Amino acid sequence: xxxxxxFLLPSILFLGPTLLLVTLFxxxxxxxxxxxxxxxxxxxxxxxxxGFEHYKSILGSSDGWMDIFNSVTYVMFSLxxxxxxxxLVGVLLNRKIRARTLFRTILIIPWVLSQTVTALLWKWVxxxxxxxxxxxxxxxxxxxxxxxxxxxAARVTVVFANAWNTYPIIVIIxxxxxxxxxxxxxxxxxxxxxxxxxxFWHITLPLLIPAISTIVIMQSIEYFxxxxxxxxxxxxxPFNATTTLSVRAFRxxxxxxxxxxxxxxxxxxxxxxxIFSSFYIRALKGKNA
Amino acid sequence: xxxxxxxxxxxxxxASTYTILAIAVIFTSFPILWGLTTSFKPxxxxxxxxxxxxxxxxxxxxxxxxxxxxxFKVYLFNSIFxxxxxxxxxxxxxxxxxxxxxxxxxxHRKNIMFALLMMGMVPIVALLIPLYLLSVQTxxxxxxxxxxxxxxxxxxxxxxxxxxxxxxxxxxxxEEAARIDGCTxxxxxxxxxxxxxxxxxxxxxxxxxxxxxxxxxxxxTFTTKxxxxxxxxxxxxxxTQYGIIWGELMAxxxxxxxxxxxxxxxxxxxxxxxxxxxxxxx
Numbered sequence: 001x002x003x004x005x006x007f008l009l010p011s012i013l014f015l016g017p018t019l020l021l022v023t024l025f026x027x028x029x030x031x032x033x034x035x036x037x038x039x040x041x042x043x044x045x046x047x048x049x050x051g052f053e054h055y056k057s058i059l060g061s062s063d064g065w066m067d068i069f070n071s072v073t074y075v076m077f078s079l080x081x082x083x084x085x086x087x088l089v090g091v092l093l094n095r096k097i098r099a100r101t102l103f104r105t106i107l108i109i110p111w112v113l114s115q116t117v118t119a120l121l122w123k124w125v126x127x128x129x130x131x132x133x134x135x136x137x138x139x140x141x142x143x144x145x146x147x148x149x150x151x152x153a154a155r156v157t158v159v160f161a162n163a164w165n166t167y168p169i170i171v172i173i174x175x176x177x178x179x180x181x182x183x184x185x186x187x188x189x190x191x192x193x194x195x196x197x198x199x200f201w202h203i204t205l206p207l208l209i210p211a212i213s214t215i216v217i218m219q220s221i222e223y224f225x226x227x228x229x230x231x232x233x234x235x236x237x238p239f240n241a242t243t244t245l246s247v248r249a250f251r252x253x254x255x256x257x258x259x260x261x262x263x264x265x266x267x268x269x270x271x272x273x274x275i276f277s278s279f280y281i282r283a284l285k286g287k288n289a
Numbered sequence: 290x291x292x293x294x295x296x297x298x299x300x301x302x303x304a305s306t307y308t309i310l311a312i313a314v315i316f317t318s319f320p321i322l323w324g325l326t327t328s329f330k331p332x333x334x335x336x337x338x339x340x341x342x343x344x345x346x347x348x349x350x351x352x353x354x355x356x357x358x359x360x361f362k363v364y365l366f367n368s369i370f371x372x373x374x375x376x377x378x379x380x381x382x383x384x385x386x387x388x389x390x391x392x393x394x395x396x397h398r399k400n401i402m403f404a405l406l407m408m409g410m411v412p413i414v415a416l417l418i419p420l421y422l423l424s425v426q427t428x429x430x431x432x433x434x435x436x437x438x439x440x441x442x443x444x445x446x447x448x449x450x451x452x453x454x455x456x457x458x459x460x461x462x463x464e465e466a467a468r469i470d471g472c473t474x475x476x477x478x479x480x481x482x483x484x485x486x487x488x489x490x491x492x493x494x495x496x497x498x499x500x501x502x503x504x505x506x507x508x509x510t511f512t513t514k515x516x517x518x519x520x521x522x523x524x525x526x527x528x529t530q531y532g533i534i535w536g537e538l539m540a541x542x543x544x545x546x547x548x549x550x551x552x553x554x555x556x557x558x559x560x561x562x563x564x565x566x567x568x569x570x571x
Contacts, residue, residue, distance in 0.1 A: 007393045010475045014389035015401070018382045018445050025442030026408045029419035036419065044425060089313050092306050103310050105554060107317055112549040112560075114503030116521040117542050120528070121320040124327065124535055132323065135339045164320070172561055196302065225412035228505040232525055246414045253418045254510060266415040277410045281403075 030270060033263045041260035054264035063240070071244040074159060074230075075223045081163040083216060086170020091204065093171065094178045104175075111168035119232035122161040123148075151241035154234050158242050162229055166222070170215060177211035178204070210283075217280045221273060245269055321546075328352065328540040335536045351540035360515060361541055364523035369548075371433070371508075371519060372501045375440040376494045382445050384490060387452030388478050392464070402453070409446030417510050424511060436511050440504070444497040451496070455489035456482065492559045495552065499560075502549060520545045 037054055040047040058064040093104050110118070128134050128146035137145045147153045181204070189199045227250045230236060236243035236251060243251070249269055253262030327335055328351050330344035355361045389395065390402055420439060421430070429435035459482065467477045483490075508519040518526075524545060527538040553560055 007395065007474060010473075011389050011393050011395050014385040014393070014478075015395070018386040018405075018449060019401070021382070021438070021442045022405065022408045022446055025420065025439055026411050026416065026446075029416045029423065030411065032419035032422065033415065036422070044422060085313075088309065092310055095306060097306060097310075103314065105557060106314050107310075108557075108561075109321070109550060109553065110317055112499055112503075112553045113321075113546055114505065114521055116503070116505045116524050117546055118320075120524060120538060120542050121324050123528070124539065125320045125323050127535075130336050130338055130340050130535070132340055132342075164317070176561070196298075221410070221412075225414055227414050228521075232505070232528070246412070249414055250417065250506070253421075259418055259422070263418050266418055269412060270415040273410060273412055273415070274407070277407060280410075281406065 030267075033266045033270070036260055037263035037267050039260050041258065043257050044259060046260070050260075054261045055268070057261070058264060058268065066240065067243055067245045067248045070155075070240075070242065071224055071246070073155070074162075074226075074242075074244050075220050077159045078162045078166070078223050079216060079220065081159065082167045082170055082219065083212065085163070086167045087174050087205075087208065087212065089167070090171040090174025090178065091200070094175055107171060108168040110165050111172070113165065115165065115226070115228035116232050118161055118165040119229050122157065122164070123233055126157060148234055149238055151238060154238055154242050158230050158233055161233060162223065162226070165229065166219065169219065170212070173211055173215045174208060177208050181207050214280065214283045217276060217283055221276045221280070224272060224276070225269065245272075324539040324542055327535060328543050330536060332536060351536040352544070354537050355541045355544060359537075360518070361520075361523055361544070363516060364518050364520045365544070367517060368502060368520040368545075371436060371440065372498050374437055375444060375501045376498050378437070379441045379444040379448055379497055380490055380494050382441065383448035383452050383493070384483065384486075385478075386445070386449045388456050388482060390449070390453050391456035392478075393474060402450075405446045405449055409450065413443060413506050417506060421510055431512055431514050431517060433517065436507060436517075439507055439511065440501050443507070444500065448493045448497060451493040452486075452489060455486060455493075459486065488559065488562075491556070492562050495556060495560055498552070499549060 036046060038049060038051060040050050040053075089107060093100065093107070097103070113121075125131055126133050126147040128144065128148070133147075134145060137143075145153065147157045185203055185207075186199060189203055194202070224244070225246050226244070227246045230242050230244065230247050231250065234242045236247045245265060246269055249262055249265035252258050252265055326342065326344055329347045329349070330341075331346070331348045331350065334341060334344060386405075390398060395401065424430040424435045463481055463485070464477050467481050468474075472480065503521065504519075505521040505525065508522050509525065512518055512522070524538070524541055527533060527541065
């Protein structure tokens with residue numbers, strides 16, 4: 001009897017503060033967000049109960065579906081660049097090359113930069129009046145370009161800046177996954193006369209896939225939730241071309257002060273996260289099994 | 290003949306490896322280098338077309354303005370203070386919680402861990418409005434306390450998971466020996482586990498430091514007072530004012546990234562192991 005009680009008090013003391021904090025600052029706020037999303041609001045004041053009107057106005061409008069479309073394309077195109085690039089650089093960095101540490105350090109650096117700094121650096125590089133890319137564009141095509149004034153160019157720009165900032169994560173995960181592949185596998189392949197290319201396609205890549213698939217789910221969630229990079233780079237423009245659901249949630253709340261509608265966006269984002277997270281947890285479990 | 294062909298092939302592989310990596314290096318470093326050269330240019334060389342690559346002469350005007358004639362040093366102090374404090378508090382909380390989950394006999398342990406993982410994955414953007422309402426109602430809006438609490442609540446679940454993984458992989462024999470010698474579970478944690486877990490603690494702390502230092506949304510939403518402002522918001526304010534002063538903005542951006550880059554270069558292994566072990570991003 002004494003044995004089982006031995007853990008009771010320490011458990012409460014060790015776990016209690018964390019659980020309390022999480023309840024107060026994550027769990028309760030989610031409930032409040034849901035409740036607020038069912039009410040009309042003026043600035044920070046919560047008015048009459050209106051049921052699911054906010055949700056209807058989001059999902060029943062072309063603007064709402066445009067935001068969803070923007071989120072999906074932002075996530076998909078970012079992944080399309082980041083995943084192959086990250087795997088390629090990771091595999092190359094794992095080879096026995098000269099100055100490997102130097103290469104690795106430089107190539108991973110964007111990861112420690114914030115979305116704010118990433119956005120500011122690219123905003124300046126792509127500046128249409130004084131930037132080098134605008135100059136080269138002009139020299140190559142003879143026409144001028146403003147990356148923040150055309151819908152297509154702005155969409156490409158945010159994806160590109162995001163890829164720059166986040167591809168090092170795939171590099172790191174690839175490197176980590178490659179270290180645990182036993183050297184004997186490659187030796188055996190060599191003895192059997194497998195070419196480098198077939199070794200890559202038949203041994204390296206299949207062994208990388210479990211690690212990569214987990215991180216791909218994780219990054220999808222991350223990209224879907226991303227606000228800062230887009231907000232600082234384009235503020236969602238031009239003509240809402242780069243307004244994803246998350247950017248919309250933030251701007252509705254804190255640029256336009258529609259707390260109720262913003263909460264409805266927040267709650268939709270929360271639900272999407274729950275669905276994606278369950279995929280993630282399933283992938284993690286699959287990996288451990 | 291066969292030998293010859295394989296040599297050629299080897300050379301091609303080597304050459305293309307270096308070529309691809311060199312292109313990647315240019316792609317990666319170009320925006321940073323462009324910002325760096327801009328920050329050393331005299332004012333009349335910044336807003337010109339066509340732009341020049343190198344500053345001539347190199348001047349420190351932008352840095353002097355940012356560091357000595359603006360509030361940026363206040364923002365730097367605030368960011369250092371909040372990052373340090375958050376990392377300390379969340380490491381303390383997460384190490385206790387992680388150890389309890391790894392070693393104590395706790396009813397519903399699996400459920401608690403699942404709940405923590407789920408809570409750790411709730412995005413900040415979904416929490417901003419309710420947290421804003423709560424902080425205004427409780428009078429905590431525009432205080433360091435509320436930002437600290439939000440940062441800690443944001444980072445602790447993920448750190449708990451990382452440290453849980455770390456503790457549960459530690460060899461249990463040492464702890465069993467301590468228990469046989471009469472150590473209580475609590476004493477075992479403080480006397481045995483914490484000292485041997487320093488590398489895991491440092492990895493997860495570094496990871497959180499990057500996230501707090503780089504955060505914009507929380508810092509932007511919960512402070513409007515100038516004396517509480519943090520670096521990321523200070524940077525953002527440069528582009529909202531009329532007529533962006535790019536030289537100063539780039540100097541400020543470079544100053545803000547130096548601590549993280551230095552930390553990263555010095556402790557690269559710990560960063561990478563923290564990231565790889567968690568594979569979780571907030």
